[in-house]
Amino acid sequence: MLRTVIAITDSPFHSLDSAKKALALLDPEYRMAKSPSAGDIFAAARDADAILVTYAKLPGELLRQLTRCRAIGRFGLGVDNIDLPAAKALGIAVNYVPDYCLREVSDHAMALLLALARKVAFANKLVQSGRWEVPPIVPLRRLEGQELGLVGFGNIPRALAPKAKAFGLRVLAHDPYVAKDALAAAGVEGVSFDELLRRCDYISVHAPLSPPTRGMMNARAFATMKKGAFLINTARGPLIDEAALIAALDSGHLGGAALDVVAEEPLAIDSALLDRDNVILTPHTAYYSVEALEELQSKCASDVARVLSGEKPIYPISA
Amino acid sequence: MPFDRLLRESDFVSLHSPLSTKTRHQIGARELRLMKKTAFLINTARGAIVDEAALVRALQKKQIAGAGLDVFEYEPKVDKALRKMSNVVLTPHLGSATPEVREEMANIVADNILAFLQGRKLPNCVNPQIFAL
Numbered sequence: 001m002l003r004t005v006i007a008i009t010d011s012p013f014h015s016l017d018s019a020k021k022a023l024a025l026l027d028p029e030y031r032m033a034k035s036p037s038a039g040d041i042f043a044a045a046r047d048a049d050a051i052l053v054t055y056a057k058l059p060g061e062l063l064r065q066l067t068r069c070r071a072i073g074r075f076g077l078g079v080d081n082i083d084l085p086a087a088k089a090l091g092i093a094v095n096y097v098p099d100y101c102l103r104e105v106s107d108h109a110m111a112l113l114l115a116l117a118r119k120v121a122f123a124n125k126l127v128q129s130g131r132w133e134v135p136p137i138v139p140l141r142r143l144e145g146q147e148l149g150l151v152g153f154g155n156i157p158r159a160l161a162p163k164a165k166a167f168g169l170r171v172l173a174h175d176p177y178v179a180k181d182a183l184a185a186a187g188v189e190g191v192s193f194d195e196l197l198r199r200c201d202y203i204s205v206h207a208p209l210s211p212p213t214r215g216m217m218n219a220r221a222f223a224t225m226k227k228g229a230f231l232i233n234t235a236r237g238p239l240i241d242e243a244a245l246i247a248a249l250d251s252g253h254l255g256g257a258a259l260d261v262v263a264e265e266p267l268a269i270d271s272a273l274l275d276r277d278n279v280i281l282t283p284h285t286a287y288y289s290v291e292a293l294e295e296l297q298s299k300c301a302s303d304v305a306r307v308l309s310g311e312k313p314i315y316p317i318s319a
Numbered sequence: 320m321p322f323d324r325l326l327r328e329s330d331f332v333s334l335h336s337p338l339s340t341k342t343r344h345q346i347g348a349r350e351l352r353l354m355k356k357t358a359f360l361i362n363t364a365r366g367a368i369v370d371e372a373a374l375v376r377a378l379q380k381k382q383i384a385g386a387g388l389d390v391f392e393y394e395p396k397v398d399k400a401l402r403k404m405s406n407v408v409l410t411p412h413l414g415s416a417t418p419e420v421r422e423e424m425a426n427i428v429a430d431n432i433l434a435f436l437q438g439r440k441l442p443n444c445v446n447p448q449i450f451a452l
Contacts, residue, residue, distance in 0.1 A: 118410070118413065119413075120408060120410060123409070123410040123411060123413060124408050124409050124410060126411065127397055127402065127409035127410065127411050128402045128403070128409060129402075130397075130402065132394070132395035132396075132397065132411045133411060134411055134412070134413065137410075137411070137413060138413075139417070139418050140413065140417050141417055141418070141419075142417045142418075142419040142420065
């Protein structure tokens with residue numbers, strides 16, 4: 001019997017130990033693509049039984065040239081780099097990992113909220129530069145009793161809501177795909193998008209990026225927000241119309257923003273979001289923890305092992 | 320749990336003791352050595368609870384992973400080495416800085432003065448023994 005071959009197109013990880021552990025029973029041979037170019041991926045994956053992919057592109061014309069591929073495991077959540085209809089037509093099972101970083105992203109959103117509320121980043125910058133000054137930092141408002149609005153109520157905001165409530169925040173949410181009863185059951189007040197914007201002191205965005213949500217936080221949305229309110233984005237950069245955000249910050253209408261994602265990553269070195277005391281930026285790290293990446297590798301590779309052993313994957317995705 | 324065990328086991332150690340002769344330098348070189356290398360120290364209480372020189376040395380030697388400090392031993396002076404560490408977060412004694420808390424503080428002070436002037440018992444007296452004189 002031929003030895004199982006697993007091609008790895010690209011890997012941002014320090015090691016693939018967790019993935020290899022999950023595949024150990026198959027005792028596979030690993031072939032790492034020299035680069036994530038189509039030619040190098042083909043060279044590694046031509047007669048591989050499965051492919052592990054992170055960011056590399058797997059278009060239909062590449063998939064159709066593979067001779068033995070039965071499974072593709074995507075280390076991550078988004079699958080826009082894989083031609084799903086082509087995979088389906090070829091009978092290749094694709095799996096992803098939709099839930100490896102729920103705790104991390106909801107923690108990160110909470111950390112950004114707290115950093116905005118307590119002006120931690122700005123205060124730290126002042127003290128580090130030798131300025132022990134309170135007047136530029138105050139007033140700060142008591143968090144208890146303020147309102148947090150969640151745009152979208154998927155898995156991440158559901159994990160965030162109880163954390164915010166532990167700090168005494170009232171939590172509101174808007175999600176056109178979630179029934180009001182489900183929101184109420186989670187202890188969250190369901191409201192329209194406009195009411196959410198009008199009422200909340202903090203707006204945290206958690207919508208998936210799609211044509212109707214692209215730029216949903218635009219000039220009109222910012223104008224509807226309370227004066228002095230804060231915006232938090234740990235979802236996708238293009239949900240926010242960045243020019244409109246910059247205008248709302250310049251006019252002083254918004255109190256500040258904390259962004260883990262921006263419209264174009266990496267952020268341009270001359271971005272107007274930089275060098276502002278009321279803007280906190282992190283480089284798309286909300287998903288990251290050692291534990292989350294272990295979970296990501298092991299869930300993704302276990303599903304590939306399942307498919308190669310004739311079982312159903314736990315996290316399938318198809319066109 | 321005993322103090323030493325708390326230091327040895329915790330990933331985050333947050334200080335909330337009142338400052339007294341007993342708690343001055345409650346966290347010193349010995350205590351910092353007991354803490355995990357991956358642990359963080361948080362102080363929002365009083366600066367002198369921590370032996371700041373020992374903390375700087377512990378951070379430099381990577382005996383602990385980092386610190387979050389709102390209070391300092393020699394406020395408003397903040398150790399220069401502390402100010403340059405990327406694993407240390409510093410805020411200028413902001414723990415109570417909300418208008419709500421400041422108003423409450425002002426009200427408590429006024430209530431106590433009123434109580435004294437009206438000959439009532441002070442609600443928040445720190446040295447009640449003077450009334451026994």
